[in-house]
Amino acid sequence: MNILDIIIERKRQEIKESKSKITLQQLKDSEFFNRNTLSLKETLQSKSGIIAEFKRQSPSKGIINDTVSPIEVVSAYENFGASAVSILTDKDFFGGNFNDILKVRREINIPILRKDFMIDEYQFYEAKSIGADVILLIAVCLSTSQVLEFTELSHQLGLEVLLEIHTEEELQHINKNIDFVGINNRNLKDFKVDLQHSVNLKNQLPKNVLSIAESGIYNTEDFNYLKEKGFDGFLMGEYFMKSENPAKAFEEFINKIS
Numbered sequence: 251m252n253i254l255d256i257i258i259e260r261k262r263q264e265i266k267e268s269k270s271k272i273t274l275q276q277l278k279d280s281e282f283f284n285r286n287t288l289s290l291k292e293t294l295q296s297k298s299g300i301i302a303e304f305k306r307q308s309p310s311k312g313i314i315n316d317t318v319s320p321i322e323v324v325s326a327y328e329n330f331g332a333s334a335v336s337i338l339t340d341k342d343f344f345g346g347n348f349n350d351i352l353k354v355r356r357e358i359n360i361p362i363l364r365k366d367f368m369i370d371e372y373q374f375y376e377a378k379s380i381g382a383d384v385i386l387l388i389a390v391c392l393s394t395s396q397v398l399e400f401t402e403l404s405h406q407l408g409l410e411v412l413l414e415i416h417t418e419e420e421l422q423h424i425n426k427n428i429d430f431v432g433i434n435n436r437n438l439k440d441f442k443v444d445l446q447h448s449v450n451l452k453n454q455l456p457k458n459v460l461s462i463a464e465s466g467i468y469n470t471e472d473f474n475y476l477k478e479k480g481f482d483g484f485l486m487g488e489y490f491m492k493s494e495n496p497a498k499a500f501e502e503f504i505n506k507i508s
């Protein structure tokens with residue numbers, strides 16, 4: 251079993267536990283469920299294009315930063331020009347939780363990507379109930395028909411969809427309703443990172459789709475290279491979070507690229 255198989259197996263149990271504690275109706279009755287979501291399609295083009303991630307730990311790196319406050323960090327991400335923030339909600343493998351999104355929702359006015367492993371309809375209602383605007387679908391974890399179904403459900407709920415692919419075969423998961431296609435530079439099976447990977451696959455994307463380069467962007471040269479290659483967005487976590495002061499690291503990065 252690779253790490254993704256392990257994460258997905260745990261996720262199935264977690265969803266079962268969540269369903270036994272909170273009903274779908276309770277999610278629908280929650281404070282944020284009926285809010286109008288914010289559009290990453292708009293902010294991707296009007297701001298830096300960076301989707302800045304709040305990430306305490308990861309399977310590939312272990313603890314990255316577990317001392318900083320989500321409000322301080324994501325407020326700086328917003329103030330210095332992030333197009334959106336990505337917040338991990340997986341607890342066991344990434345040290346995330348729903349409260350991170352619930353706490354910051356009132357403080358920021360840019361889209362929030364709920365970053366998790368989405369495999370069940372219930373999680374989309376959860377995402378809406380905690381105040382997310384965008385969700386991630388990871389192609390390797392889903393069939394093409396699940397991607398289609400989950401995209402439709404997300405749109406009914408007002409959530410935009412980032413479909414993450416890693417291989418040429420996964421291009422088949424793209425459907426015309428997907429809002430963004432992310433190409434992950436990190437091989438989720440062996441954690442190797444290769445920017446060239448996303449550049450090669452980008453050439454095979456449908457022409458009109460908004461593309462996001464994900465993972466392994468560690469300096470302004472990486473960012474500029476991917477921008478030159480035509481990516482519309484850039485998902486970056488570790489580079490900012492590994493700093494003692496991610497807010498400052500983000501500010502400095504923005505100053506260097508502008």
Ligand SMILES: O=C(O)c1ccccc1NCC(=O)[C@H](O)[C@H](O)COP(=O)(O)O
Binds near residue numbers: 305487489
């Ligand atoms: O980061 C990992 O170790 C990882 C392992 C298994 C599944 C997903 C994983 N990462 C999720 C991501 O895609 C990244 O958090 C995101 O793209 C940001 O990447 P980075 O800038 O390299 O932190």
